[in-house]
Every structure is written in structure tokens, then in C-alpha cells.
Amino acid sequence: MVLVDTAGRMQDNEPLMRALSRLIYVNNPDLVLFVGEALVGNDAVDQLSKFNQKLADLSPSPNPSLIDGILLTKFDTIDDKVGAALSMVYISGAPVMFIGCGQSYTDLKKLNVKAIVKILLQ
Numbered sequence: 001m002v003l004v005d006t007a008g009r010m011q012d013n014e015p016l017m018r019a020l021s022r023l024i025y026v027n028n029p030d031l032v033l034f035v036g037e038a039l040v041g042n043d044a045v046d047q048l049s050k051f052n053q054k055l056a057d058l059s060p061s062p063n064p065s066l067i068d069g070i071l072l073t074k075f076d077t078i079d080d081k082v083g084a085a086l087s088m089v090y091i092s093g094a095p096v097m098f099i100g101c102g103q104s105y106t107d108l109k110k111l112n113v114k115a116i117v118k119i120l121l122q
Helices: 014-027 042-058 083-092 113-121
Strands: 033-037 069-073 096-100 108-110
Touching: 014 042, 033 042, 042 083, 069 083, 083 096
Parallel strands: 033 069, 069 096
Antiparallel strands: 096 108
16 A cells, blocks of 8 residues: 655646646556545535646546545544535536544444435435
8 A cells, every 4th residue: 555645736847747647647556545634614615626637637647547445534523514615516527435533443433324315404
């Protein structure tokens, strides 16, 4: 497993995105996850959209690897404000695969879709 932390600001930096696209191309990973903060709301949607587009535009491959899934950190702090998460899934077509609810690897959880739907229907 290799984790590359882009600090959420890399999508507008073309040289760095080109290097990341090349890294993905050369290593051919099984899975590419976008990691974003649940707290930032619609800014995360914008980051994801730009990030995925840059991966597509800057890849040396005719069939570039795009984002396969989403990991949302700080998910325990957003209460019932899950609209951005839904927008991220809609925009990218990639599922929220994990949510972060703390500071350690054991705090990564699979998203409980039933709980989210229950919150939305309240």
C-alpha cells in the first residue's frame, strides 16, 4: 500500500498533478482513493472534480486511472450535513468507501449507508 497525501491543495498545481498522474500510470495501482475532509462541504466537491479532471488530462496513458473511491475524514464532526458527500458521489460516480472518525487507522470505518439515509429522512 502506498499513500500519497496531497494536502487537498494539489489539484490546481499542474506540475505536481502531472507527477501524480505519472506515478499512478507507472505503478498501476489497484485502487485510487480521493481523501477529503467532510468539514469543507462543497469545497470538497470542487477539489474532487478538479483532481479527477487533472488525473484524466495529465496522464500519459490513453486510458488514465481515475478516482475509484472516496475516503472522507472528520466525518464524525458533520452531524446531519451529508449533502457534500452525496454530491461527491454523484459528480464522480465513485462511492464513499471509508469515513474517518478519529486520528488512527483503526478510526477508518466503512460507510453505513442505512444510517446516512435515516439521517436524511428525519
